[in-house]
Amino acid sequence: MSAQAQPAPYDSQRAAELSELLGHVNACWDNERRSLSRQLHDSMGSSLTALTMHLGLLTQKMPPDPALLERATQMKNLLHNIIETNRQMQHRLWNDKLEFLGVRVALGELVTQFGEQHGLVASCSLPEEEPRSPRSHNVVLLRALEEGLRNIISHAQASAVEVTVDDNDDEIMLTVKDNGLGLAVQADVIGADSAKHGLRVLRERAAYLGGTLTLVPGSGGGAILTVTLPKPAP
Structure with a gap:
């Protein structure tokens, strides 16, 4: 060797x-x-x-x-x-709704409040039933949504945001999509490093749980943040 x-x-x-x-x-x-x-x-x-x-x-x-x-x-x-x-x-x-009312309510109300507070069109598609995911997964999903919405209002200059949660037996996935400036323009506005630290921490948190976090340009503009977390075996 x-x-x-x-x-x-x-x-x-x-x-x-x-x-x-x-x-x-x-x-x-x-x-x-x-x-x-x-x-x-x-x-x-x-x-x-x-x-x-x-x-x-x-x-x-x-x-x-x-x-x-x-x-x-x-x-x-x-x-x-x-x-x-x-x-x-x-x-x-700490969002007590996550603990007492479940991740569906916590995520849904966060999106609704965000739209009302900032005057954006904010839609949220959630599973019909409460996802069967561990508390650690739910915390990461909530933190990812908070960080995604924070970046949208701070840098993306978007007028609409769409949040989707897909839940199945093997994994749970959160997607945050906006119609803002797009990743290239945002990088020029906020600099190369300052906006990345929050997402880097969240990416490591997702990786620690065996999942992934990606941030890619949207097909029609804007950006798409996706967090995918595998569910532990029962």
Whole structure:
């Protein structure tokens, strides 16, 4: 065996070790995000709700002074803004719908909210029944959809997005298709590296589960993001 061929087994072992480490780090990060989200809900959320109730009681007992009532209204509005910010932070850290309502609801509502928030035509085709896929697979699908939608609104300048989930006995596949600028133009807008890190991490997460993530130009323009994950044997 030549000296040049000797490093191959080491390189393969090293790549496998790095992949396993990345999978462990991602799992730990997901658990930490889930824990932080619940802390925000259980601790800060309940405290803010209690403050709102106390402020309402104080407002009822205050003298009818316009200046005091105006100040109380400002405080009430400020509390409502903090509560909404807290709710959004919880959602960005961890989507509880994924855990309590299933991946169908989590993906479907994310697409609907995205379309309403950004004024895009957003359609979503989902399986009739809840996919029988592990939690680890569902998390990757949700993160991939979040990253895909984030890139669309940040760089693609699209007016429509179509999301499809295909589920069968062997694998589950998520496809995100937009009618935006296309990959070549996006690369000029966002640079060669900055937009790729999120997708690279997701590609490694998919590979760790035995799957693939691809991003290719659409036949009529735009781009198509596809995540395919094999289902583990029962």
